[in-house]
Amino acid sequence: MGVMIDGTYRVDDPGPDTTEGGAFKRAASTIRNWITADGPFTPDAGRYHLYAAWNCPWAHRALLARVVLGLTDKVSAAYARPRRTEQGWVYDEAGEFADPELGVRAVHEVYARQVPGYTGRLTVPVLWDRETAQIVSNESADIVRMMGAFGGPDLYPEPLRDQIDAWNDRIYANVNNGVYRAGFARTQQAYDDAVVQVFETLDAIEDRLTGHDWLVDDAMTEADLRLFPTLARFDVAYHYAFKCNLRRLVDYPALWAYARQFYALPGVSETVRFEVYKQGYFSPSELRNPLGIVPKGPIVDWSL
Numbered sequence: 001m002g003v004m005i006d007g008t009y010r011v012d013d014p015g016p017d018t019t020e021g022g023a024f025k026r027a028a029s030t031i032r033n034w035i036t037a038d039g040p041f042t043p044d045a046g047r048y049h050l051y052a053a054w055n056c057p058w059a060h061r062a063l064l065a066r067v068v069l070g071l072t073d074k075v076s077a078a079y080a081r082p083r084r085t086e087q088g089w090v091y092d093e094a095g096e097f098a099d100p101e102l103g104v105r106a107v108h109e110v111y112a113r114q115v116p117g118y119t120g121r122l123t124v125p126v127l128w129d130r131e132t133a134q135i136v137s138n139e140s141a142d143i144v145r146m147m148g149a150f151g152g153p154d155l156y157p158e159p160l161r162d163q164i165d166a167w168n169d170r171i172y173a174n175v176n177n178g179v180y181r182a183g184f185a186r187t188q189q190a191y192d193d194a195v196v197q198v199f200e201t202l203d204a205i206e207d208r209l210t211g212h213d214w215l216v217d218d219a220m221t222e223a224d225l226r227l228f229p230t231l232a233r234f235d236v237a238y239h240y241a242f243k244c245n246l247r248r249l250v251d252y253p254a255l256w257a258y259a260r261q262f263y264a265l266p267g268v269s270e271t272v273r274f275e276v277y278k279q280g281y282f283s284p285s286e287l288r289n290p291l292g293i294v295p296k297g298p299i300v301d302w303s304l
């Protein structure tokens with residue numbers, strides 16, 4: 001995988017961003033337009049196409065919003081192959097990992113269409129606008145929120161925003177990205193700090209969910225939607241590949257029941273691919289898994 005400089009793809013692997021203390025720090029997304037009723041990006045059925053990858057938890061958020069908001073017929077999607085190559089996220093010519101929209105064979109080909117030339121990392125998800133032939137956004141949190149412009153249940157109701165924001169911030173730092181900080185840590189200290197934060201936060205979520213169905217109030221909000229992708233990957237990937245192994249998801253009674261309830265919601269299981277998660281997270285990596293061998297287990301039963 002590589003980066004793009006002024007619209008030109010460079011194969012050099014930038015590696016995970018790190019700071020002095022060996023801690024992983026995710027680069028900020030840079031294409032951040034919004035879909036709004038006022039335009040220029042209006043919420044029209046058939047106008048947008050989502051470049052995703054099944055194993056990417058950030059893409060998973062956008063896929064979940066698409067399902068929960070009833071947009072599967074209105075916003076199309078393409079799914080990259082589970083394992084990145086030196087071309088980054090790649091697509092097949094045909095089949096389940098093909099891109100029916102632009103027929104690209106790599107995500108960098110989508111970024112290469114930006115004017116002026118794009119500089120930065122080549123991440124999924126990417127929301128593409130057919131009408132103006134440009135990327136609307138490559139920031140998953142924004143994509144989730146802007147999908148609300150199409151209608152459907154309000155996942156970010158005005159009176160609950162402070163509470164949703166508080167969970168979003170905490171869950172992003174300590175859970176969604178916390179597992180990556182544990183898995184990509186380059187020092188013992190960075191790993192220790194991250195893994196403790198992951199489990200302290202899961203413990204706090206377990207407390208909240210004991211006696212409550214949702215993180216905020218009594219219906220699904222963005223906070224729940226943003227937590228789920230990490231839960232879906234926890235036992236099959238993060239527990240082992242990222243050494244987040246103080247406890248498993250199945251060891252948390254309330255959180256595990258909540259995760260299965262969420263999984264059972266209409267359309268949600270179609271956004272989940274446990275085998276692809278394993279392929280992706282156990283890809284060959286000099287630091288974490290040099291031979292790229294994928295473990296058989298664990299076998300987790302997600303049914304209610």
Ligand SMILES: N[C@@H](CCC(=O)N[C@@H](CS)C(=O)NCC(=O)O)C(=O)O
Pocket residue numbers: 001002026027028029055056057058059121122123124125138139140141
């Ligand atoms: N801020 C982005 C982060 C997305 C992200 O990090 N995606 C990963 C896959 S899970 C990626 O595509 N990484 C490629 C790279 O950084 O080179 C978002 O949330 O949308």
